[in-house]
Amino acid sequence: MxxxxxxxxxxxxxxxxxxxxxxxxxxxxxxxxxxxxxxxxxxxxxxxxxxxxxxxxxxxxxxxxxxxxxxxxxxxxxxMRGRMIHPPQGALVYQPYGKDDSQxxxxxxxxxxxxxxxxxxxxxxxxxxxxxxxxxxxxxxxxxxxxxxxxxxxxxxxxxxxxxxxxxxxxxxxxxxxxxxxxxxxQEQLGHGYKELTIPPGPGGTFQMEKHALHIWPRGTYMLIALPNEDGSFTCTLFLPWQGPVSFASLDTPERLSAFFDAQFPDAKALIPDLMEAFFSRPTGSxxxxxxxxxxxxxxxxxxxxxxxxxxxxxxxxxxxxxxxxxxxxxxxxxxxxxxxxxxxxxxxxxxxxxxxxxxxxxxxxEMRDSTGDPRFQLRKAVEKVLLNAFPGEFVSRYSLVSFSRVPYRLAYQVGALTDGIVSELTEGLARAEDVDLKRAAELIQSRLAPFLKEHADGFRTEG
CATH class of the missing domain: 3.50.50.60 (FAD/NAD(P)-binding domain)
Known part of the structure; x- marks a missing residue:
């Protein structure tokens, strides 16, 4: 050529x-x-x-x-500064994405x-x-x-x-x-499909849920998410298995769909006026x-x-x-x-x-459909945030490298394995994130993470 x-x-x-x-x-x-x-x-x-x-x-x-x-x-x-977790019962749980709102x-x-x-x-x-x-x-x-x-x-x-x-x-x-x-x-087809639903704006174009969050209803093998739009609406996506006891195949009548949302997503159902029409008329994506x-x-x-x-x-x-x-x-x-x-x-x-x-x-x-609703996972995320703020430039998370940097994905993946191990060890037996042992954290970071970051310093220069 x-x-x-x-x-x-x-x-x-x-x-x-x-x-x-x-x-x-x-x-x-x-x-x-x-x-x-x-x-x-x-x-x-x-x-x-x-x-x-x-x-x-x-x-x-x-x-x-x-x-x-x-x-x-x-x-x-x-x-969207973090995830807003909607449990089946009880209060909402907010998980920030980064060390502060700038991320x-x-x-x-x-x-x-x-x-x-x-x-x-x-x-x-x-x-x-x-x-x-x-x-x-x-x-x-x-x-x-x-x-x-x-x-x-x-x-x-x-x-x-x-x-x-x-x-x-x-x-x-x-x-x-x-x-x-x-x-x-x-080409690996995921065993789940998705359906798009909409939460309309409230009066005067107001947001009917927290505006600056990605909302997740984690339910183990399936979940609902919602992202905010300019006009005050939220685009919701329901992820379900194709087949099984709770699946797109099983939700085949309005009655079953209504009972399912009543049990699993009652707060979302109250905000989706056209749930039945949207669910049964819109295509199911793969x-x-x-x-x-x-x-x-x-x-x-x-x-x-x-x-x-x-x-x-x-x-x-x-x-x-x-x-x-x-x-x-x-x-x-x-x-x-x-x-x-x-x-x-x-x-x-x-x-x-x-x-x-x-x-x-x-x-x-x-993680999204299962772990985000787990109190131990929520504690690990809180510990991770403490470490990000306590050791700036020394402790980095996989999520922050993927979403808030241009470090090659392959290195973010490898770093994630190291930092997950550090956080898990520090969270063992812990009741509150603010009680994390920062001295032990510094030792783990220096012995496990710092050598990897030093070895791959050239790789942390972005590709383009």
């Missing part, structure tokens, strides 16, 4: 990552054809019911900041952000978004895309361009790579973890975002990870070199990190 700086390129998929990638490529002087299977969401109503709200954090905000888009995005975001994640409308990025891409004058364009085949030999225009019914072939696949977990571009000799990969390699074919094709590494949404990092992909790719393009060399280095840097956040997301699902 020719020198990257002068190529016209094709991006398949105008979702969040595809739209952001197009902005980065346009800034580097590329002309971008952005193909989107769906209609233009800014002009036509796109089916609701499958959107889990975004929790944008440091990695995603950094990607927007590089393009001058962070400030506008934050105008539409609501800071928070942000609830942001997926639809708003996607439309905002598409409009910004078009405003460059170098990105042409074509809607209702369905890629049906990619022949990696000549680099030929077969595209079906769903608006006209016409089929065409496009050849001779570098193709970026940002077309989600069911990526047509990845399916072409899967046919390559030596491709290895797995969740998948995609791991595979390679993500590239020479200098012809590269996967980014969910197309390369779809993850379940329980660490709030799917979009943040995909946006970080764009930052890392842009950094490599800045250094120069052929498409093939850039793509090879991109996969080397990102594959282990994508695998790490995929594993952490599944683990966090178990």
């Amino acid at each position: 020719s020198e990257p700086l002068k190529d016209t390129v094709t991006v398949v998929g105008a979702g969040l990552v595809g739209s952001l990638l197009s902005l980065y490529l346009a800034r580097r002087g590329h002309t971008v054809e952005l193909l989107e299977r769906r209609a233009d969401m800014r002009r036509e109503t796109v089916d609701a019911g499958r959107s889990i709200n975004l929790a944008i954090s440091t990695r995603g905000l950094h990607a927007l900041r590089q393009l001058g888009l962070e400030d506008e995005a934050l105008k539409h975001a609501i800071p 928070h994640i942000n609830s942001l409308s997926r639809a708003w952000l996607n439309a905002f990025l598409m409009t910004a891409a078009e405003a460059t004058g170098k990105v042409n978004i074509r809607f209702k364009q369905r890629v049906t085949q990619l022949d990696l030999g000549p680099g030929a895309l077969t595209v079906h225009d769903d608006a006209t019914g016409q089929v065409r072939q496009e050849t001779g361009r570098v193709v970026f696949g940002t077309d989600g977990s069911a990526s047509a571009v990845r399916q072409a790579l899967e046919k390559l000799p030596g491709y290895t990969g797995t 969740m998948v973890t995609v791991k595979g390699a390679p993500w590239r074919a020479g200098g012809l094709t590269l996967l980014l975002g969910d197309a390369a590494h779809a993850i379940v949404p329980f660490f709030g990092q799917g979009m943040n990870c995909g946006f970080e992909d764009c930052v890392v790719l842009d950094t490599l393009l800045e250094r120069g070199g052929s498409w093939e060399n850039v793509f090879t280095e991109f996969e080397r840097l990102r594959k282990t990190n994508a695998d790490a956040i995929a594993d952490m997301a599944v683990e966090n699902f178990v």
Whole structure:
């Protein structure tokens, strides 16, 4: 392929990552054809019911900041400073995310952000978004895309361009790579599905629950969550097993659904006036973890975002990870070199990190639905906060590294194993977090955590 700086390129998929990638490529002087299977969401109503709200954090905000888009995005975001736990009975329990309120994640409308990025891409004058364009085949030999225009019914072939696949977990571009000799990969469907519900605003657009929190109703094998929206509403997501005694299969009548919410989520039920209609009319979404390699074919094709590494949404990092992909790719393009060399280095840097956040997301699902309601878990989280404040720069948590830094995910995962062990040992026999033995904590941090941080100091420099 020719020198990257002068190529016209094709991006398949105008979702969040595809739209952001197009902005980065346009800034580097590329002309971008952005193909989107769906209609233009800014002009036509796109089916609701499958959107889990975004929790944008440091990695995603950094990607927007590089393009001058962070400030506008934050105008539409609501800071979430911690989890608000709703037990079946008794008082609410608040768990802060970070050492103080400055460390928070942000609830942001997926639809708003996607439309905002598409409009910004078009405003460059170098990105042409074509809607209702369905890629049906990619022949990696000549680099030929077969595209079906769903608006006209016409089929065409496009050849001779570098193709970026940002077309989600069911990526047509990845399916072409899967046919390559030596491709290895797995797609693991989570045994749970999800259903979107809505808590409307109160009178005058007021919030009917705590505005600055991610609300969780943990119930062991299932849970309900709710994230705040600009208009005072909350987008709720119910996660249930597909099959079993308590599952989407078992909640098959209004009577059973009503009794289930009365028993498990009575406070939420009182705030969802259209529960029955929404539950039975909206689609049930599925969740998948995609791991595979390679993500590239020479200098012809590269996967980014969910197309390369779809993850379940329980660490709030799917979009943040995909946006970080764009930052890392842009950094490599800045250094120069052929498409093939850039793509090879991109996969080397990102594959282990994508695998790490995929594993952490599944683990966090178990934590959210089960552990968050456990008093011993709540005590460990309180001890963790004490240590974060008592030993700034020396003690770090997995959650803070993932959400509030740009440290590579693989290192955050490894640090988490060490810090979890330290917190568990310090919490043994403890009744109150403020009684934690700080002298013992200092000894454990110096003997277990400090050597690892020193050994991997270079790795804690961010990738892009």
